[in-house]
Amino acid sequence: MGVPGPMPAPMDRDLALPRYGLAYRLFGVVVAVWLTVVLVLGILGPVSNLPILEHTARNLYFHVPMWFVLYAGAVVGAWHGGRYLATGRTVHDVRSESAWMVSTVAGVTALVTGVVWARFTWYQGTGLWWSPEPRQNMVAVQLLISGAYFVLRGSLDRPRQRARLSAVYALFATATMPFLTYVLPRRMASLHPGAEGNPAFSEMDIAADMRWVFYAAAVGFLLLGWWLYTQRVRGKVAELRAEALDAPALAPPVVVS
C-alpha cells in the first residue's frame, strides 16, 4: 500500500478470501450432480409406505436436511462471530452474517415444510395447520431469536460496533439452539423420532432402503448451503472492496488548488 493519509486499515488483509478457482467450480458441478441424483432417488426410490405417512415419507429427504443446514449455518455463524471478536477482521463479520442468513432461511423452510407435512399426515381431518408439536413451537421461538439478529444489524450504523454486537449476539443465539430445538422437545410428546428419550435415526426409525438416500440428501443440502454461503460472502466482500476503492476518490485530495 504505502499510501499516506486518512485511509483506514488496509482492506486486503481485512477482507482476504481464498481463491475461488477451478476447485470451486468443480465443487459446484459435484453438488449439482449429487443433488440431482438425490432428487431422482428421493422421488422414485422405494419408501416404507406406512399408513398415515404413505408417500410423504419422502419428505424425510428434503425436510430434515433443512434442519441440518439450520444447525450448521448457526454454528458457522457463531464460529466466525467468535473469530471476529478475536481478530477484528471484517471478513469474519461478513462470514458470520452470511452463514446466519443461510441458516435462517433454511430454518424457515424447515418450519414451513414441517407444518405442511404434519397437516396432511398426523393432523389430517383436524384442520390444524399449527399443531401442538413441541419441536415446531420451539423452533418458531428459535427463528424469532435468529431473525432478531438481522433487526440488531439493521439498527446499528457504525460498522465496527455492528460487527462486534452481532458477533456476540450470534454466539448467544446459537447457544440457545440445542436447548430449544433438541433438549426440550425430547422431554415432551412429539411426532419426531427421538421423542421421550429415544435416540433419533436408530434402526427402528428409518427403513433400510431410505437410510442411504437420506444420508446423501443431508450431505447434498449441506454442500448446497455452503455454496450459497460462499456466494453471499463473495458478493458482500466484493461490495466492501469496491466501497474501499471508491472511498479515496470521494475524499478531497491533499493538494489544495
Added chain:
Amino acid sequence: MQPADTTVAVLDPSAAQAVTEQPAQGVERVMLAEDKLPVVLAVVLVVWLGVLLLLFRTDRRLARLERQLDDRDAPRS
C-alpha cells in the same frame, strides 16, 4: 328440461376414449407408472435445473467482479 350439453360439440366422447384407451407406450409407459410419480420428478428436475443455472451464473458473475477488483487493486499495492 335438461340444459344443452355443449361439451359434446367440443369433445366427442368416443374420440376422447380413443385417445385415452391407447395402451401406454414409450415415454408414457415410464411416466404413468407408480401413480405418475415420475411426472413429479420431471417437474422437480426442471425447477432444480433452473436454480442451478442461477447458481452457476452467480458464480461466474462473482468471479468476473473479483477479477475487476483485483485489477483495480493492483496499481495501488
